[in-house]
Amino acid sequence: MATSQDLDVLRESLRTCVDALHRRRASEIPEPLIDRLVSQRWLEWRGGALCLTEDGQRIYWQELA
Structure with missing residues (x-):
């Protein structure tokens, strides 16, 4: 399981x-x-393509805000 610090880094990387x-x-x-x-x-x-999930989209938009 990722720590909160790991999640912060992942959010930035997203x-x-x-x-x-x-x-x-x-x-x-x-x-x-x-x-x-x-x-x-x-x-x-998805079909060999890397795509954002719904959760990924939500987190991405939170990072932009």
Whole structure:
């Protein structure tokens, strides 16, 4: 289970990841980070594509606010 400090770091990293996904550059996201975000259920694989989940979208918008 991730600590609150780990979650803060992941939240910050999520913004960069979403930017890479919007630019269709998922290959720029380090694999260990993808694994952590998938384990938090913020990202998921859909048909071979990396996508934000509903939870990931909610957290992303909270970070932007």
